[in-house]
Amino acid sequence: MATPVLQVRNLTTRFKTERGVVTAVDGVSFDVNAGETLAIVGESGSGKSVTSMSILRLIPSPPGRIEAGEILFDGKDLLKLSEDEMRGIRGDRIAMIFQDSMSSLNPSITIGKQIAEPITLHRNAGWAEAYRNARELLGKVQIPDAESRLGAYPHQFSGGMRQRAMIAMALACEPKLIIADEPTTALDVTVQAQILDLLKQLTRQAQTSMILITHDLGVVARYADRVAVMYGGRIVEQGPARDIFNRPAHPYTRGLLASIPRIDSDTDQPLQAIEGMPPDLSALPPGCAFGPRCRLATAACVAARPPLTAVSASHVKACFNT
Ligand SMILES: Nc1ncnc2c1ncn2[C@@H]1O[C@H](COP(=O)(O)OP(=O)(O)OP(=O)(O)O)[C@@H](O)[C@H]1O
Numbered sequence: 001m002a003t004p005v006l007q008v009r010n011l012t013t014r015f016k017t018e019r020g021v022v023t024a025v026d027g028v029s030f031d032v033n034a035g036e037t038l039a040i041v042g043e044s045g046s047g048k049s050v051t052s053m054s055i056l057r058l059i060p061s062p063p064g065r066i067e068a069g070e071i072l073f074d075g076k077d078l079l080k081l082s083e084d085e086m087r088g089i090r091g092d093r094i095a096m097i098f099q100d101s102m103s104s105l106n107p108s109i110t111i112g113k114q115i116a117e118p119i120t121l122h123r124n125a126g127w128a129e130a131y132r133n134a135r136e137l138l139g140k141v142q143i144p145d146a147e148s149r150l151g152a153y154p155h156q157f158s159g160g161m162r163q164r165a166m167i168a169m170a171l172a173c174e175p176k177l178i179i180a181d182e183p184t185t186a187l188d189v190t191v192q193a194q195i196l197d198l199l200k201q202l203t204r205q206a207q208t209s210m211i212l213i214t215h216d217l218g219v220v221a222r223y224a225d226r227v228a229v230m231y232g233g234r235i236v237e238q239g240p241a242r243d244i245f246n247r248p249a250h251p252y253t254r255g256l257l258a259s260i261p262r263i264d265s266d267t268d269q270p271l272q273a274i275e276g277m278p279p280d281l282s283a284l285p286p287g288c289a290f291g292p293r294c295r296l297a298t299a300a301c302v303a304a305r306p307p308l309t310a311v312s313a314s315h316v317k318a319c320f321n322t
């Protein structure tokens with residue numbers, strides 16, 4: 001039986017904007033099991049980052065607010081913790097890796113100190129011990145000559161090396177869960193693969209769970225155990241990565257798959273982009289948010305929102321017509 005490390009239930013996060021109330025995350029539920037990687041995929045604006053920022057309680061308020069839901073981690077609802085307790089969890093039990101290492105790292109503090117600091121904060125270690133740890137971690141993320149690199153500043157690192165340093169920071173306190181939001185999007189393809197391979201290898205070794213946010217289905221195929229597909233702030237399909245790729249059940253997922261080149265495909269089917277625009281999250285229709293772009297849509301899809309229903313024991317989809 002899979003043991004969930006994180007259980008998100010009915011998470012709803014809204015923003016008050018000039019254009020009205022934006023429901024960025026709308027009743028989202030998922031589990032992350034021990035040692036597994038869950039990928040969250042979906043096009044820009046579908047609510048992936050707001051979901052991860054909600055888990056970490058980093059939603060800027062105002063304009064944002066987590067309006068409903070439960071986020072159970074280690075048996076506790078993170079939404080009920082004090083800000084102090086939450087600070088104790090961030091960077092310690094739950095670590096994060098963001099896309100833009102340049103804005104996540106402090107430009108005026110050495111890499112070594114930035115990796116050592118959470119160890120002194122969360123692990124009660126002295127600086128000497130924390131630096132020893134930091135050096136080891138830089139070695140683990142395959143930064144050569146770790147000893148001398150400890151004293152370097154972020155701008156002295158290449159983009160790929162900075163991302164490795166971010167991984168070292170994330171691993172510093174041996175978290176139970178890592179949330180990686182587009183961790184390699186800013187890097188070129190070869191470096192991207194190296195970094196993701198490294199992340200996979202290190203999380204597997206330590207049995208760390210991971211939420212991997214990406215819009216790259218190639219990344220999903222290679223690194224995820226399970227996949228949640230988001231559209232318009234909701235999960236529209238969720239299941240084991242293999243099922244999502246081989247038996248996608250939601251027209252949106254099928255569209256996503258048809259729009260990426262597949263090396264394993266022996267057909268000559270042309271790639272197809274999904275036509276139409278993503279939905280306006282401040283004025284979602286009562287029916288299926290994908291309906292206006294969907295070739296299978298019927299009157300039923302306009303009238304009511306399809307609930308998530310079972311495709312198999314581990315696979316769900318929100319569609320009336322597949
Ligand atoms: N601070 C904010 N104020 C107002 N609206 C916001 C804010 N942050 C996010 N949103 C809105 O929430 C919605 C979801 O955004 P989110 O950043 O989660 O998308 P995403 O799926 O991560 O997209 P991307 O792939 O581009 O990173 C968007 O419509 C966005 O405009």
Ligand SMILES: [Mg+2]
Nearest residue numbers: 048049050181
């Ligand atoms: Mg995002």
